[in-house]
Amino acid sequence: MSHFIDRRLNGRNKSAVNRQRFIKRYKTQLKRAVADAVNQRSITDIDSGEQVGIPSRDISEPIFHHSQGGTRDMVHPGNRDFMTGDQIQRPEGGGRGGSGQGKAGKGGLGEDEFLFELSREEFMDLLFDDLELPNLVRNQLLGSTEFKTIRAGYRTDGAPSNIDVVRSLKGSIARRTALGGPYRARIRALEEELAALLALGTAADDPRVLALQAEIDRQRTRIAALPFIDTFDLRYQGFVKRPEPTSKAVMVCIMDVSGSMDQARKNLAKRFFILLYLFLKRNYDRIEVVFIRHHTIAQEVDEQEFFYSRETGGTVVSSALDLTYDVLRERYDPGVWNIYAAQASDGDNWDSDSTVCRDLLVTKLLPLMRYFAYVEITPRQHQSLWYAYQEVAAAHRHFVMRQIDGADDIFPVFRDLFKRQVA
Amino acid sequence: MTSRIISDSSEWTFALLERFDRELGRLAHEVYGLDTYANQIEVIGSEQMIDAYSSVGLPINYHHWSFGKQFVSTEQTYRRGQMGLAYEIVINSDPCISYLMEENTLPMQALVIAHACYGHNSFFKGNYLFRTWTSADAIIDYLVFARKYIASCEERYGEAAVELLLDSCHALMNHGVDRYQRPAPLSMTEEQRRQDERADYIQSQVNDLWRTVPTHSADGTPPADTPWPPEPQENLLYFIEKNAPLLEPWQREIVRIVRKVSQYFYPQRQTQVMNEGWATFWHFTLINRLYEEGFVSDGFMLEFLQSHTGVIFQPPFDAPYYNGINPYALGFAMMRDIRRICESPTAEDRDWFPDIAGGDWLKVMDFAMRNFKDESFIAQFLSPHLMREFHLFAVRDDDREEAIAVTAIHEEQGYRGLRQALAEQYNLGSREPNIQVVNVDRRGDRSLTLRHFRHNRRPLAESATEVLKHVRRLWGFRVRMESVDEQGRVQLIAEL
Numbered sequence A: 001m002s003h004f005i006d007r008r009l010n011g012r013n014k015s016a017v018n019r020q021r022f023i024k025r026y027k028t029q030l031k032r033a034v035a036d037a038v039n040q041r042s043i044t045d046i047d048s049g050e051q052v053g054i055p056s057r058d059i060s061e062p063i064f065h066h067s068q069g070g071t072r073d074m075v076h077p078g079n080r081d082f083m084t085g086d087q088i089q090r091p092e093g094g095g096r097g098g099s100g101q102g103k104a105g106k107g108g109l110g111e112d113e114f115l116f117e118l119s120r121e122e123f124m125d126l127l128f129d130d131l132e133l134p135n136l137v138r139n140q141l142l143g144s145t146e147f148k149t150i151r152a153g154y155r156t157d158g159a160p161s162n163i164d165v166v167r168s169l170k171g172s173i174a175r176r177t178a179l180g181g182p183y184r185a186r187i188r189a190l191e192e193e194l195a196a197l198l199a200l201g202t203a204a205d206d207p208r209v210l211a212l213q214a215e216i217d218r219q220r221t222r223i224a225a226l227p228f229i230d231t232f233d234l235r236y237q238g239f240v241k242r243p244e245p246t247s248k249a250v251m252v253c254i255m256d257v258s259g260s261m262d263q264a265r266k267n268l269a270k271r272f273f274i275l276l277y278l279f280l281k282r283n284y285d286r287i288e289v290v291f292i293r294h295h296t297i298a299q300e301v302d303e304q305e306f307f308y309s310r311e312t313g314g315t316v317v318s319s320a321l322d323l324t325y326d327v328l329r330e331r332y333d334p335g336v337w338n339i340y341a342a343q344a345s346d347g348d349n350w351d352s353d354s355t356v357c358r359d360l361l362v363t364k365l366l367p368l369m370r371y372f373a374y375v376e377i378t379p380r381q382h383q384s385l386w387y388a389y390q391e392v393a394a395a396h397r398h399f400v401m402r403q404i405d406g407a408d409d410i411f412p413v414f415r416d417l418f419k420r421q422v423a
Numbered sequence B: 001m002t003s004r005i006i007s008d009s010s011e012w013t014f015a016l017l018e019r020f021d022r023e024l025g026r027l028a029h030e031v032y033g034l035d036t037y038a039n040q041i042e043v044i045g046s047e048q049m050i051d052a053y054s055s056v057g058l059p060i061n062y063h064h065w066s067f068g069k070q071f072v073s074t075e076q077t078y079r080r081g082q083m084g085l086a087y088e089i090v091i092n093s094d095p096c097i098s099y100l101m102e103e104n105t106l107p108m109q110a111l112v113i114a115h116a117c118y119g120h121n122s123f124f125k126g127n128y129l130f131r132t133w134t135s136a137d138a139i140i141d142y143l144v145f146a147r148k149y150i151a152s153c154e155e156r157y158g159e160a161a162v163e164l165l166l167d168s169c170h171a172l173m174n175h176g177v178d179r180y181q182r183p184a185p186l187s188m189t190e191e192q193r194r195q196d197e198r199a200d201y202i203q204s205q206v207n208d209l210w211r212t213v214p215t216h217s218a219d220g221t222p223p224a225d226t227p228w229p230p231e232p233q234e235n236l237l238y239f240i241e242k243n244a245p246l247l248e249p250w251q252r253e254i255v256r257i258v259r260k261v262s263q264y265f266y267p268q269r270q271t272q273v274m275n276e277g278w279a280t281f282w283h284f285t286l287i288n289r290l291y292e293e294g295f296v297s298d299g300f301m302l303e304f305l306q307s308h309t310g311v312i313f314q315p316p317f318d319a320p321y322y323n324g325i326n327p328y329a330l331g332f333a334m335m336r337d338i339r340r341i342c343e344s345p346t347a348e349d350r351d352w353f354p355d356i357a358g359g360d361w362l363k364v365m366d367f368a369m370r371n372f373k374d375e376s377f378i379a380q381f382l383s384p385h386l387m388r389e390f391h392l393f394a395v396r397d398d399d400r401e402e403a404i405a406v407t408a409i410h411e412e413q414g415y416r417g418l419r420q421a422l423a424e425q426y427n428l429g430s431r432e433p434n435i436q437v438v439n440v441d442r443r444g445d446r447s448l449t450l451r452h453f454r455h456n457r458r459p460l461a462e463s464a465t466e467v468l469k470h471v472r473r474l475w476g477f478r479v480r481m482e483s484v485d486e487q488g489r490v491q492l493i494a495e496l
Helices: A016-025 A027-040 A120-127 A165-199 A207-224 A263-283 A303-308 A317-331 A351-368 A384-395 A407-418 B014-031 B046-054 B065-079 B106-126 B128-133 B139-157 B159-171 B188-209 B236-243 B249-270 B272-292 B298-311 B327-343 B347-352 B361-371 B374-381 B384-390 B415-425 B463-475
Strands: A003-006 A050-055 A071-076 A113-118 A147-155 A236-243 A248-256 A286-294 A298-301 A338-345 A371-377 A399-404 B039-044 B088-091 B096-101 B393-398 B404-409 B434-440 B448-453 B479-484 B490-495
Touching: A003 B014, A016 A027, A016 B065, A016 B159, A027 A050, A027 A113, A027 A120, A027 A407, A071 B415, A113 A120, A113 B065, A120 A263, A165 A207, A248 A263, A248 A317, A263 A286, A263 A338, A263 A371, A263 A407, A286 A303, A286 A317, A298 A303, A298 A317, A317 A338, A317 A351, A351 A371, A351 A384, A371 A384, A384 A399, A399 A407, B014 B039, B014 B106, B014 B272, B039 B046, B039 B106, B046 B065, B046 B088, B046 B096, B065 B159, B088 B106, B096 B106, B106 B128, B106 B272, B106 B298, B106 B361, B128 B249, B139 B159, B139 B249, B159 B249, B159 B463, B236 B249, B236 B434, B236 B463, B249 B272, B272 B298, B272 B327, B272 B361, B272 B374, B327 B361, B327 B374, B327 B384, B347 B384, B361 B374, B374 B415, B384 B415, B393 B415, B404 B415, B448 B463, B463 B479, B463 B490
Parallel strands: A003 B039, A248 A286, A248 A338, A338 A371, A371 A399, B039 B096, B448 B479
Antiparallel strands: A050 A113, A071 B393, A147 A236, A286 A298, B088 B096, B393 B404, B434 B448, B479 B490
16 A cells, blocks of 8 residues: 655755755855856846856766777667668767767757856855955944843743743742741641640540640641742743944945046946945944045945946045045944945046045044055056055055956955955 | 546646555556555655755765755756756665655656556566665665764764765775675664674774784794785775774774665666666556556546657667667667567567567566566567667777777677677676775785776776775775786776
8 A cells, every 4th residue: 555745845955964065065166156256247236146167077076987998889779771890980079979978968058067056145155255354343332222132030020921930939839838837837846745645645535635636727727828829929031131232334435436437447446345345244234335436526425326427527535535534523433333445546646635645544544444445446557646555555454455457356356355364 | 337537637636646546556466466565655846856866866865065966966957947857766665765746747646656656666676686685674774874873973073074985985886886795684773783893893803904013923934925805806895894904983884884875776777777667668558557447538648648758769879869778768668579579479589589479478577577687688688679679780989990880780690799789788897897906915005906807998087096096095005006908917007
């Protein structure tokens, strides 16, 4: 007799563990593939899963098998006009069917790569693996509104649903033991007295015996009359709200939108900002982003305007730094917020302004910042700003600068900026 | 007269499945006399089917990244529509577990029940290889034990260490099979009870083997260095499990587990054509009988036949999607052919098969199913009629020759050669390289020498060096690979 079982409701992800192990094992290859994928992606979908390829040879599981060569006899079906003794030219490339391990022609695709679908989480994990935020601090409590309810002992009042039964009954036993103590002591005394009387040969119906027995009974009744449970016994589980150290970060994006920054460069800058944003999001519970763009004057704008509006004009970088300082001072107390800034520019600046920028950074901004990253998007010669910033970088460890030539550079530069520092 | 048709819908329900199973079971047992294990039929979704695929069809298995890889690639090809999933997976266990996919239509489910639950099931129970080499009643328990054991090793010694070990064992999996001697039956409780005992015992044996204190014979001369092992050993994993000098007891146990799993699959690798042919023959016969008895409608039969012909389609060698001989096609054709030879033999059949021509087809087929494997089955039962039907031809690819030669075709002079060549093609012994342990340098550097006995001058693929690294990891000392050609000349091909 057959037995039917419906297994459809059973766990579907039986292979999840094996999948995780696979990822773990091929982390390096996957990471490389992920880095390539990031560079090819359009900006808007950077935060999603991805299909990545690993070269098949890297994941092969070798076994002993024969290779081409020697003598092989094979039988094939579908003969039309071969006769015994016919000679057939070898097919080119040896990709002849029937070799038993031929992978050729699976749907016409060359199967050189083992394709692997990563979920969004897996993708982000691999993307930011080995990176860390420099100087990450998450101990700010001021102005924190996050509370976590935690257990904190027992209380004598509370909601009925929080009654702790075991604890309450313990209290009940203790109370009954304590209150009944005198009665029990009295009973013991009376019983001894009674026993002494009976030992003397007093008759069981002697009035003194009866009186003693009546007294014992009365004491017993009083013990029994003690309430089994009293409001006095009730104990409630206590909870307190504890403020949680939430980590908050603000990321200031500063971009040069002067005439020399064309759309292609802005796109490069945007990718860099997005990477930074995603990365911060993984490390902090709450992130605010401030967009500051500048040409000769700086403005705080929203995202849309930041990336897509067109402006022309000269370049005064210090205007943006000034505005950044004002914004931070007004809204983001460095005692509460972790402040990160990323600046993207093509390096153009008024010559005389570069030293101003340097001084602004050193005296005002850097003391507030956890990290300040400057990327220069230019294939050309560096100009005065770069050299001014180099002085800053030499003196401050949390100021870093890199140059980006094209889309391929973004992720490597990003990794380079945030790679885990070996202590 | 009321219609006996079970259902005209293509939607299945458990009630309908049970109904079909009852009718199919009645036909299989009472009319055709198939002997089966009890069936346990499980309905699963497609993702679970992929899960089942990736653990090589076992309902439960230990964890290893390669199964994850398998899962991912199956899932990919399935999603891209390059591959349909098999309609069923059936496990050689007692009770015999079969998986039905929820997506299948009712006719498909009926086909699968007939195919797996009566076809494969009776094959598992009857065929001598399965009877000899696997313990259907204990495999599930053993796998549970293996999974627990490996998980506990991972806990104790770290995932990485276990993974490395499993990698190495998997590389040698095909060489972890006893070909000529029946392995001890499996039993979980037994395994667990004896495990510690065995670990201690093996360790003591190994220690003895590798005793380093020199023993001198009475006259003071060291004993002659007799080659060891005395006989070449072809079960590499077994040899390593018992003799590798540096393995910890738990590592030996894991080698043993991989070996046992490999052993379990050994018969399946040798009976593909027969097993599938037998199951296909029976689903075809049983469903047709259902139709004759009026249980299923014409529409049902059309859908059934469409799936059936899809399964047994054999593209010719020059088709772009030709990928060797389809075991379903060949197996099914041979099974039907045996029935034909019994029921309406021609003069040619009487000449070729005097023993069975005109016999009782049920008895002959039962005999064939029980006592053969692919190689011998083809050598015994492939008829000239079938060779003509398949337009079979044999070619010889010799790298010393300019061109490939056609050595036999489906004609009078060619039948025997053709049959011989096709049977040889299914001979695992010549399909897989013949590699044996020939020597261990017990007194010197403890090196292990493997020898590849070349057959038809066929060389080992380059991956051999990679595999050798795994052998070295297991053995712990120098490992050598030699190749012996048919003239007995030995050549060193790799040393690590």
